[in-house]
Amino acid sequence: MSRTSPTRATALVTALFGVGLLTGAGTGYAAAARVQDPYAHLERFADVLVRIQQNYVEEIAPDDLVNAAIDGMVRHLDEHSRWLSAAQTHELQDDTQGSYEGIGVEVTEDQGGFAIAKVLPNGPAQFAGLAPGDKIVAVDGELMDGLSLAELSARLRGRRGEEVTLSVLREGWESPQQVPTVRDRIHTPSVVGYAYGNVAYVRLAQFQKGSAADVERTVRDLQGGGATKGLVLDLRDNPGGLLEEAVAVSDLFLDTGVIVSTRGRIDGPTEYFASFGGFGPNLPVIVLVNGLSASASEIVAGALQDTHRATLMGEPTYGKGSVQTLYTYPDDSALKLTIARYYTPSGEPVADHRGRIPDEIVSMTSRTNRETIDEIEARVQELTIEDAERDRILKLLDELPQTREIQSEVPYELQGAPRIAADPPLAAAVERLR
Numbered sequence: 001m002s003r004t005s006p007t008r009a010t011a012l013v014t015a016l017f018g019v020g021l022l023t024g025a026g027t028g029y030a031a032a033a034r035v036q037d038p039y040a041h042l043e044r045f046a047d048v049l050v051r052i053q054q055n056y057v058e059e060i061a062p063d064d065l066v067n068a069a070i071d072g073m074v075r076h077l078d079e080h081s082r083w084l085s086a087a088q089t090h091e092l093q094d095d096t097q098g099s100y101e102g103i104g105v106e107v108t109e110d111q112g113g114f115a116i117a118k119v120l121p122n123g124p125a126q127f128a129g130l131a132p133g134d135k136i137v138a139v140d141g142e143l144m145d146g147l148s149l150a151e152l153s154a155r156l157r158g159r160r161g162e163e164v165t166l167s168v169l170r171e172g173w174e175s176p177q178q179v180p181t182v183r184d185r186i187h188t189p190s191v192v193g194y195a196y197g198n199v200a201y202v203r204l205a206q207f208q209k210g211s212a213a214d215v216e217r218t219v220r221d222l223q224g225g226g227a228t229k230g231l232v233l234d235l236r237d238n239p240g241g242l243l244e245e246a247v248a249v250s251d252l253f254l255d256t257g258v259i260v261s262t263r264g265r266i267d268g269p270t271e272y273f274a275s276f277g278g279f280g281p282n283l284p285v286i287v288l289v290n291g292l293s294a295s296a297s298e299i300v301a302g303a304l305q306d307t308h309r310a311t312l313m314g315e316p317t318y319g320k321g322s323v324q325t326l327y328t329y330p331d332d333s334a335l336k337l338t339i340a341r342y343y344t345p346s347g348e349p350v351a352d353h354r355g356r357i358p359d360e361i362v363s364m365t366s367r368t369n370r371e372t373i374d375e376i377e378a379r380v381q382e383l384t385i386e387d388a389e390r391d392r393i394l395k396l397l398d399e400l401p402q403t404r405e406i407q408s409e410v411p412y413e414l415q416g417a418p419r420i421a422a423d424p425p426l427a428a429a430v431e432r433l434r
Contacts, residue, residue: 045069067333078338080322086332087154096242098208102157103164104186105130107149113137114144114152120186128181130168137176138167158183190241193218194415199433200227201426203234203412204249207241207296212248219252219279230284230433232426233300236314236410240295243323250303252278253285253310257345259303262323264340285310286429289358290410294318295342301356302344311432312358314425321350362425364410373397 049065071083084092094100104123105116116134119125136144139155147155158164162183169176191214193202200222202215219231240246243262250259254274261271279285287310289301298317304310323340342350350356380393411422420427 070335074335074337078322080320080324080336081338082336084334084336089326089328089332089334091154091157092326092334092336095206096208098190098210099185099187100157101160101183102186103128103130103166103181103183105156107136107152107156109149110135114147114149120188123186124181124184128179130166130179130181131170133171135169136166137169140165141167160184189214191215191218193222195222195225195227196232196416196420196430197434198227198229199232199430200230201232201234201430204297205238207238207245207249209242209245211241211245212252215249216252216278230286231279232286232288232429232433233310234288234426235293235297235301236288236290236425237292238294238297239292240297240320243296243299246296246299247272250300251275253283253304254278254307255280257307259345260299261343261347262340263343264323267340270340281309284433286432287312288314288425288429289317289356290315290364290425291318291355293355294320295322298350298356299342299344302342302348302350305356305359306345306348311360312356313360313362313429313432314358315361315363316357317355319350319355360428362428364424 049062049069052060052065053062067083067085074081074083082088091100103125104120105125106118106120107114108117109115114136116125116130116132116136118132119130136152138144139152142155144152156164160183163180164183165178165180167176168179190206190208190211191202191204193200195201200219202218202222204211204215215233247259251274255276255278256274259272259274261269263269285304287301287304289297289312293301293314294317298320301312301317305312321342322338323342324336325339327335327337329335344350377394377397380390380397383390411419414422420430
Protein backbone atom coordinates (compact mmCIF):
# COMPACT_ATOMS: atom_id res chain seq x y z
CA MET A 1 0.00 0.00 0.00
CA SER A 2 1.38 3.39 -0.96
CA ARG A 3 1.95 5.79 1.92
CA THR A 4 1.49 9.52 2.04
CA SER A 5 3.61 11.58 4.39
CA PRO A 6 1.94 14.13 6.67
CA THR A 7 4.10 16.83 5.08
CA ARG A 8 2.89 16.01 1.57
CA ALA A 9 -0.71 15.74 2.76
CA THR A 10 -0.41 19.12 4.43
CA ALA A 11 0.91 20.61 1.21
CA LEU A 12 -2.02 19.15 -0.73
CA VAL A 13 -4.62 20.36 1.75
CA THR A 14 -2.97 23.78 1.92
CA ALA A 15 -2.96 24.02 -1.86
CA LEU A 16 -6.65 23.13 -1.99
CA PHE A 17 -7.36 25.69 0.70
CA GLY A 18 -5.51 28.32 -1.32
CA VAL A 19 -7.53 27.50 -4.43
CA GLY A 20 -10.70 27.81 -2.38
CA LEU A 21 -9.69 31.27 -1.22
CA LEU A 22 -8.93 32.39 -4.76
CA THR A 23 -12.09 30.98 -6.31
CA GLY A 24 -14.61 31.42 -3.46
CA ALA A 25 -17.40 33.80 -4.46
CA GLY A 26 -17.00 37.25 -2.97
CA THR A 27 -14.07 36.44 -0.69
CA GLY A 28 -11.01 38.11 -2.23
CA TYR A 29 -8.17 39.57 -0.24
CA ALA A 30 -10.43 40.87 2.52
CA ALA A 31 -11.55 37.36 3.45
CA ALA A 32 -7.97 36.07 3.31
CA ALA A 33 -6.89 38.83 5.66
CA ARG A 34 -9.54 37.83 8.20
CA VAL A 35 -8.36 34.23 8.36
CA GLN A 36 -6.16 33.74 11.40
CA ASP A 37 -3.39 31.21 10.73
CA PRO A 38 -5.45 28.44 9.15
CA TYR A 39 -2.42 26.42 8.08
CA ALA A 40 -1.64 25.09 11.56
CA HIS A 41 -5.16 23.63 11.75
CA LEU A 42 -4.86 22.17 8.26
CA GLU A 43 -1.54 20.58 9.16
CA ARG A 44 -3.17 18.93 12.17
CA PHE A 45 -6.05 17.68 10.02
CA ALA A 46 -3.66 16.28 7.42
CA ASP A 47 -1.58 14.56 10.08
CA VAL A 48 -4.62 12.86 11.63
CA LEU A 49 -5.90 11.85 8.18
CA VAL A 50 -2.62 10.18 7.25
CA ARG A 51 -2.19 8.46 10.61
CA ILE A 52 -5.67 6.93 10.31
CA GLN A 53 -4.91 5.79 6.76
CA GLN A 54 -1.62 4.21 7.77
CA ASN A 55 -2.31 2.83 11.24
CA TYR A 56 -6.02 2.18 11.74
CA VAL A 57 -6.84 -1.51 12.21
CA GLU A 58 -8.91 -1.56 9.00
CA GLU A 59 -8.23 0.17 5.70
CA ILE A 60 -10.56 3.12 5.15
CA ALA A 61 -10.99 4.86 1.79
CA PRO A 62 -9.68 8.45 1.86
CA ASP A 63 -12.97 9.76 0.46
CA ASP A 64 -14.87 8.18 3.34
CA LEU A 65 -12.55 9.80 5.87
CA VAL A 66 -12.83 13.23 4.28
CA ASN A 67 -16.61 12.98 4.03
CA ALA A 68 -16.81 11.92 7.67
CA ALA A 69 -14.65 14.88 8.67
CA ILE A 70 -16.83 17.30 6.71
CA ASP A 71 -19.98 15.74 8.18
CA GLY A 72 -18.66 16.20 11.71
CA MET A 73 -17.63 19.78 11.03
CA VAL A 74 -21.04 20.70 9.61
CA ARG A 75 -22.99 18.97 12.38
CA HIS A 76 -21.01 21.08 14.85
CA LEU A 77 -22.65 24.24 13.44
CA ASP A 78 -26.35 23.69 14.15
CA GLU A 79 -29.01 20.98 13.95
CA HIS A 80 -30.19 21.98 10.45
CA SER A 81 -26.89 22.24 8.55
CA ARG A 82 -25.93 18.92 6.95
CA TRP A 83 -23.38 17.29 4.65
CA LEU A 84 -25.37 15.20 2.17
CA SER A 85 -24.31 12.22 0.12
CA ALA A 86 -25.32 12.08 -3.54
CA ALA A 87 -28.30 9.85 -2.69
CA GLN A 88 -29.44 12.23 0.08
CA THR A 89 -29.06 15.20 -2.27
CA HIS A 90 -31.22 13.54 -4.91
CA GLU A 91 -33.85 12.65 -2.31
CA LEU A 92 -33.98 16.24 -1.05
CA GLN A 93 -34.30 17.58 -4.58
CA ASP A 94 -37.04 15.06 -5.35
CA ASP A 95 -38.96 16.17 -2.26
CA THR A 96 -38.87 19.83 -3.26
CA GLN A 97 -39.82 19.02 -6.86
CA GLY A 98 -42.75 16.85 -5.77
CA SER A 99 -41.66 13.81 -7.75
CA TYR A 100 -39.21 10.92 -7.65
CA GLU A 101 -38.45 7.69 -9.47
CA GLY A 102 -39.63 4.57 -7.71
CA ILE A 103 -42.64 2.27 -7.39
CA GLY A 104 -45.07 4.60 -5.60
CA VAL A 105 -45.44 3.31 -2.03
CA GLU A 106 -44.99 4.70 1.44
CA VAL A 107 -43.52 2.21 3.89
CA THR A 108 -43.51 2.02 7.66
CA GLU A 109 -41.93 -0.12 10.37
CA ASP A 110 -44.18 -2.96 11.47
CA GLN A 111 -43.48 -5.49 14.25
CA GLY A 112 -39.77 -5.62 13.59
CA GLY A 113 -40.19 -5.56 9.82
CA PHE A 114 -41.63 -3.29 7.16
CA ALA A 115 -45.09 -2.89 5.71
CA ILE A 116 -46.69 -0.80 2.99
CA ALA A 117 -48.60 2.07 4.60
CA LYS A 118 -49.91 3.68 1.42
CA VAL A 119 -50.03 2.89 -2.29
CA LEU A 120 -49.98 6.02 -4.46
CA PRO A 121 -52.66 6.10 -7.16
CA ASN A 122 -51.73 5.31 -10.77
CA GLY A 123 -48.23 4.17 -9.84
CA PRO A 124 -46.37 0.92 -10.56
CA ALA A 125 -47.19 -0.51 -7.12
CA GLN A 126 -50.93 -0.06 -7.66
CA PHE A 127 -50.78 -1.61 -11.13
CA ALA A 128 -48.80 -4.54 -9.70
CA GLY A 129 -51.53 -5.22 -7.12
CA LEU A 130 -49.65 -4.17 -3.98
CA ALA A 131 -51.86 -3.00 -1.13
CA PRO A 132 -51.60 -1.25 2.25
CA GLY A 133 -50.71 -3.75 4.97
CA ASP A 134 -48.55 -5.91 2.73
CA LYS A 135 -45.38 -6.90 4.60
CA ILE A 136 -42.16 -6.52 2.60
CA VAL A 137 -39.99 -9.58 3.18
CA ALA A 138 -37.31 -9.01 0.53
CA VAL A 139 -36.37 -6.73 -2.37
CA ASP A 140 -34.77 -8.41 -5.39
CA GLY A 141 -34.12 -11.47 -3.26
CA GLU A 142 -32.36 -9.57 -0.47
CA LEU A 143 -33.95 -9.95 2.96
CA MET A 144 -34.78 -6.84 4.95
CA ASP A 145 -33.02 -7.99 8.14
CA GLY A 146 -30.84 -5.23 9.56
CA LEU A 147 -32.00 -2.54 7.15
CA SER A 148 -33.30 0.82 8.35
CA LEU A 149 -36.48 2.38 7.01
CA ALA A 150 -34.41 4.91 5.07
CA GLU A 151 -32.32 2.13 3.51
CA LEU A 152 -35.43 0.24 2.43
CA SER A 153 -36.91 3.39 0.88
CA ALA A 154 -33.66 3.87 -1.04
CA ARG A 155 -33.87 0.27 -2.36
CA LEU A 156 -37.35 0.91 -3.69
CA ARG A 157 -36.22 3.99 -5.58
CA GLY A 158 -34.21 3.83 -8.77
CA ARG A 159 -34.14 4.85 -12.40
CA ARG A 160 -37.32 4.90 -14.41
CA GLY A 161 -37.72 1.65 -16.36
CA GLU A 162 -35.68 -0.48 -13.95
CA GLU A 163 -37.34 -3.69 -12.79
CA VAL A 164 -37.66 -4.55 -9.11
CA THR A 165 -39.26 -7.59 -7.46
CA LEU A 166 -40.74 -7.49 -3.98
CA SER A 167 -41.29 -10.55 -1.84
CA VAL A 168 -44.56 -9.76 -0.07
CA LEU A 169 -46.59 -11.47 2.65
CA ARG A 170 -50.27 -10.55 2.87
CA GLU A 171 -52.77 -11.50 5.53
CA GLY A 172 -54.36 -14.79 4.51
CA TRP A 173 -51.38 -15.93 2.43
CA GLU A 174 -49.52 -19.00 3.63
CA SER A 175 -46.18 -17.84 2.24
CA PRO A 176 -44.64 -14.72 0.63
CA GLN A 177 -45.42 -14.05 -3.03
CA GLN A 178 -43.10 -12.53 -5.64
CA VAL A 179 -44.49 -9.27 -7.04
CA PRO A 180 -42.53 -7.86 -10.00
CA THR A 181 -42.91 -4.22 -11.02
CA VAL A 182 -41.07 -1.49 -12.95
CA ARG A 183 -39.97 1.83 -11.48
CA ASP A 184 -41.45 4.99 -12.93
CA ARG A 185 -41.66 8.73 -12.30
CA ILE A 186 -43.91 9.18 -9.25
CA HIS A 187 -45.66 12.49 -8.60
CA THR A 188 -46.42 13.29 -4.97
CA PRO A 189 -48.96 16.12 -4.76
CA SER A 190 -48.60 18.18 -1.61
CA VAL A 191 -52.16 19.56 -1.59
CA VAL A 192 -55.49 17.80 -0.98
CA GLY A 193 -58.87 19.41 -0.37
CA TYR A 194 -62.39 18.49 0.73
CA ALA A 195 -65.60 20.31 1.54
CA TYR A 196 -67.20 20.06 4.96
CA GLY A 197 -70.56 21.48 4.03
CA ASN A 198 -69.96 25.12 3.14
CA VAL A 199 -66.43 25.16 4.60
CA ALA A 200 -63.37 24.38 2.46
CA TYR A 201 -60.59 22.24 3.94
CA VAL A 202 -57.13 22.21 2.33
CA ARG A 203 -54.18 20.28 3.66
CA LEU A 204 -50.69 21.38 2.56
CA ALA A 205 -48.29 18.54 3.44
CA GLN A 206 -45.05 20.20 2.25
CA PHE A 207 -43.97 23.38 0.47
CA GLN A 208 -42.69 22.07 -2.84
CA LYS A 209 -42.56 23.53 -6.32
CA GLY A 210 -46.08 24.58 -7.39
CA SER A 211 -47.67 24.27 -3.94
CA ALA A 212 -49.09 27.80 -3.94
CA ALA A 213 -50.73 27.31 -7.35
CA ASP A 214 -52.16 23.99 -6.15
CA VAL A 215 -53.60 25.64 -3.02
CA GLU A 216 -55.24 28.39 -5.05
CA ARG A 217 -56.70 25.96 -7.59
CA THR A 218 -58.00 23.63 -4.87
CA VAL A 219 -59.66 26.43 -2.90
CA ARG A 220 -61.33 27.85 -6.00
CA ASP A 221 -62.61 24.41 -7.01
CA LEU A 222 -64.10 23.91 -3.54
CA GLN A 223 -65.66 27.38 -3.64
CA GLY A 224 -67.19 26.54 -7.00
CA GLY A 225 -68.82 23.56 -5.32
CA GLY A 226 -70.37 25.74 -2.62
CA ALA A 227 -67.69 25.81 0.10
CA THR A 228 -67.71 29.60 0.37
CA LYS A 229 -68.17 30.14 4.12
CA GLY A 230 -64.50 29.92 5.00
CA LEU A 231 -61.24 28.00 4.67
CA VAL A 232 -59.37 25.67 7.00
CA LEU A 233 -55.71 25.59 5.91
CA ASP A 234 -54.11 22.56 7.57
CA LEU A 235 -50.33 22.90 8.09
CA ARG A 236 -50.04 20.24 10.77
CA ASP A 237 -47.10 17.85 10.38
CA ASN A 238 -45.78 20.07 7.54
CA PRO A 239 -41.96 20.20 7.94
CA GLY A 240 -41.47 23.13 5.55
CA GLY A 241 -39.83 23.26 2.15
CA LEU A 242 -39.26 26.02 -0.36
CA LEU A 243 -39.14 29.60 0.94
CA GLU A 244 -40.58 31.04 -2.29
CA GLU A 245 -43.61 28.75 -2.03
CA ALA A 246 -44.23 29.81 1.58
CA VAL A 247 -44.15 33.42 0.44
CA ALA A 248 -46.50 32.65 -2.46
CA VAL A 249 -49.00 30.83 -0.23
CA SER A 250 -49.02 33.74 2.21
CA ASP A 251 -49.46 36.14 -0.71
CA LEU A 252 -52.73 34.37 -1.63
CA PHE A 253 -54.27 35.91 1.50
CA LEU A 254 -52.36 39.20 1.83
CA ASP A 255 -52.37 42.22 -0.48
CA THR A 256 -49.82 44.55 1.13
CA GLY A 257 -46.94 44.60 3.60
CA VAL A 258 -44.04 42.36 4.51
CA ILE A 259 -44.70 38.63 4.51
CA VAL A 260 -41.35 37.58 5.95
CA SER A 261 -37.80 38.88 6.13
CA THR A 262 -34.52 37.01 6.34
CA ARG A 263 -31.32 38.28 7.92
CA GLY A 264 -27.94 36.75 7.24
CA ARG A 265 -24.36 37.58 8.14
CA ILE A 266 -23.27 38.18 4.53
CA ASP A 267 -26.31 39.41 2.61
CA GLY A 268 -28.00 41.33 5.42
CA PRO A 269 -31.80 41.70 5.56
CA THR A 270 -34.04 40.65 2.67
CA GLU A 271 -37.77 41.42 2.73
CA TYR A 272 -40.52 39.60 0.83
CA PHE A 273 -43.66 41.67 0.17
CA ALA A 274 -47.27 40.79 -0.55
CA SER A 275 -48.92 41.78 -3.81
CA PHE A 276 -52.56 42.38 -4.73
CA GLY A 277 -54.59 39.35 -5.77
CA GLY A 278 -55.58 35.95 -4.46
CA PHE A 279 -58.35 35.64 -1.88
CA GLY A 280 -59.73 38.83 -0.39
CA PRO A 281 -60.46 39.53 3.28
CA ASN A 282 -64.06 38.33 2.84
CA LEU A 283 -62.79 34.75 3.02
CA PRO A 284 -62.31 33.84 6.71
CA VAL A 285 -59.28 31.60 7.26
CA ILE A 286 -58.26 29.33 10.12
CA VAL A 287 -54.76 27.83 10.01
CA LEU A 288 -54.22 24.54 11.86
CA VAL A 289 -50.73 23.90 13.27
CA ASN A 290 -49.03 21.51 15.67
CA GLY A 291 -45.61 20.64 17.04
CA LEU A 292 -44.44 19.29 13.68
CA SER A 293 -45.35 22.44 11.73
CA ALA A 294 -41.93 23.90 10.98
CA SER A 295 -39.93 26.34 8.88
CA ALA A 296 -41.99 27.39 5.84
CA SER A 297 -45.16 26.42 7.73
CA GLU A 298 -44.20 28.87 10.45
CA ILE A 299 -43.60 31.58 7.85
CA VAL A 300 -47.21 31.25 6.64
CA ALA A 301 -48.58 30.88 10.16
CA GLY A 302 -46.58 33.88 11.40
CA ALA A 303 -47.50 36.11 8.45
CA LEU A 304 -51.24 35.42 8.66
CA GLN A 305 -51.31 35.60 12.46
CA ASP A 306 -49.27 38.80 12.75
CA THR A 307 -51.44 40.59 10.19
CA HIS A 308 -54.66 39.26 11.77
CA ARG A 309 -55.60 37.73 8.42
CA ALA A 310 -56.20 34.29 9.93
CA THR A 311 -56.82 32.64 13.27
CA LEU A 312 -54.11 30.21 14.32
CA MET A 313 -55.55 27.11 15.96
CA GLY A 314 -54.09 23.87 17.29
CA GLU A 315 -50.84 23.42 19.19
CA PRO A 316 -47.55 25.42 19.32
CA THR A 317 -45.36 24.94 16.26
CA TYR A 318 -41.90 23.34 16.16
CA GLY A 319 -39.78 26.49 16.09
CA LYS A 320 -37.35 26.37 13.16
CA GLY A 321 -36.36 29.91 12.37
CA SER A 322 -33.40 29.35 10.06
CA VAL A 323 -32.85 29.45 6.30
CA GLN A 324 -30.74 26.82 4.55
CA THR A 325 -29.23 26.89 1.08
CA LEU A 326 -27.73 24.02 -0.90
CA TYR A 327 -24.20 24.06 -2.33
CA THR A 328 -23.76 21.09 -4.67
CA TYR A 329 -20.53 19.45 -5.84
CA PRO A 330 -19.57 17.57 -9.04
CA ASP A 331 -20.24 14.15 -7.48
CA ASP A 332 -23.73 15.39 -6.42
CA SER A 333 -22.82 15.54 -2.74
CA ALA A 334 -23.98 18.79 -1.19
CA LEU A 335 -23.61 21.15 1.74
CA LYS A 336 -26.93 22.25 3.24
CA LEU A 337 -25.88 25.31 5.21
CA THR A 338 -27.76 27.71 7.47
CA ILE A 339 -27.24 31.19 6.01
CA ALA A 340 -29.98 33.34 7.59
CA ARG A 341 -32.88 33.51 10.04
CA TYR A 342 -36.59 34.17 9.52
CA TYR A 343 -38.49 37.16 10.94
CA THR A 344 -42.26 37.64 10.86
CA PRO A 345 -44.04 40.84 9.71
CA SER A 346 -43.93 42.22 13.27
CA GLY A 347 -40.15 41.84 13.30
CA GLU A 348 -40.17 38.94 15.73
CA PRO A 349 -37.82 36.03 15.00
CA VAL A 350 -39.20 32.55 14.53
CA ALA A 351 -37.19 31.43 17.53
CA ASP A 352 -35.70 27.97 17.59
CA HIS A 353 -37.72 25.50 19.66
CA ARG A 354 -40.32 28.11 20.72
CA GLY A 355 -42.37 28.42 17.55
CA ARG A 356 -45.72 30.15 17.09
CA ILE A 357 -48.35 30.02 19.82
CA PRO A 358 -51.88 29.52 18.39
CA ASP A 359 -54.60 32.04 19.10
CA GLU A 360 -56.66 29.12 20.31
CA ILE A 361 -55.11 25.95 21.73
CA VAL A 362 -56.98 22.83 20.62
CA SER A 363 -55.17 19.53 21.12
CA MET A 364 -55.76 16.26 19.36
CA THR A 365 -57.93 13.78 21.22
CA SER A 366 -55.90 12.22 24.01
CA ARG A 367 -56.67 9.48 26.50
CA THR A 368 -55.37 9.70 30.03
CA ASN A 369 -54.21 6.69 31.98
CA ARG A 370 -57.26 7.13 34.21
CA GLU A 371 -59.62 6.57 31.29
CA THR A 372 -57.66 3.50 30.22
CA ILE A 373 -57.61 2.16 33.79
CA ASP A 374 -61.38 2.62 34.13
CA GLU A 375 -61.88 0.58 30.96
CA ILE A 376 -59.61 -2.22 32.22
CA GLU A 377 -61.30 -2.25 35.63
CA ALA A 378 -64.69 -2.67 33.98
CA ARG A 379 -63.42 -5.67 32.04
CA VAL A 380 -61.78 -7.19 35.12
CA GLN A 381 -65.12 -7.02 36.93
CA GLU A 382 -66.63 -9.19 34.16
CA LEU A 383 -63.97 -11.91 34.39
CA THR A 384 -64.81 -15.24 36.02
CA ILE A 385 -61.99 -15.33 38.57
CA GLU A 386 -61.59 -15.63 42.33
CA ASP A 387 -62.52 -12.50 44.31
CA ALA A 388 -59.08 -12.38 45.87
CA GLU A 389 -57.41 -12.42 42.46
CA ARG A 390 -59.78 -9.71 41.19
CA ASP A 391 -59.02 -7.54 44.21
CA ARG A 392 -55.27 -8.01 43.67
CA ILE A 393 -55.54 -6.88 40.01
CA LEU A 394 -57.70 -3.89 40.90
CA LYS A 395 -55.23 -2.86 43.60
CA LEU A 396 -52.38 -2.96 41.06
CA LEU A 397 -54.42 -0.82 38.67
CA ASP A 398 -55.01 1.77 41.37
CA GLU A 399 -51.24 2.11 41.84
CA LEU A 400 -50.64 3.07 38.19
CA PRO A 401 -50.03 6.76 37.27
CA GLN A 402 -53.31 8.53 36.66
CA THR A 403 -52.64 11.57 34.48
CA ARG A 404 -50.15 10.81 31.66
CA GLU A 405 -51.62 11.79 28.28
CA ILE A 406 -51.40 9.68 25.13
CA GLN A 407 -51.35 11.93 22.07
CA SER A 408 -53.27 10.86 18.98
CA GLU A 409 -52.05 11.19 15.41
CA VAL A 410 -54.01 13.27 12.91
CA PRO A 411 -56.25 10.84 10.94
CA TYR A 412 -55.60 12.32 7.50
CA GLU A 413 -56.88 9.18 5.79
CA LEU A 414 -60.45 9.83 7.02
CA GLN A 415 -63.00 12.14 5.42
CA GLY A 416 -66.45 13.44 6.24
CA ALA A 417 -68.11 12.80 9.60
CA PRO A 418 -65.56 10.16 10.76
CA ARG A 419 -62.76 12.70 10.31
CA ILE A 420 -64.61 15.41 12.23
CA ALA A 421 -65.28 12.96 15.07
CA ALA A 422 -61.62 11.94 15.30
CA ASP A 423 -60.00 15.36 14.78
CA PRO A 424 -60.94 17.94 17.47
CA PRO A 425 -58.88 20.85 16.00
CA LEU A 426 -60.53 20.39 12.60
CA ALA A 427 -63.96 20.05 14.22
CA ALA A 428 -63.42 23.27 16.17
CA ALA A 429 -62.24 25.14 13.07
CA VAL A 430 -65.19 24.01 10.92
CA GLU A 431 -67.66 24.87 13.68
CA ARG A 432 -66.09 28.32 14.10
CA LEU A 433 -66.32 29.11 10.39
CA ARG A 434 -69.90 27.88 10.08
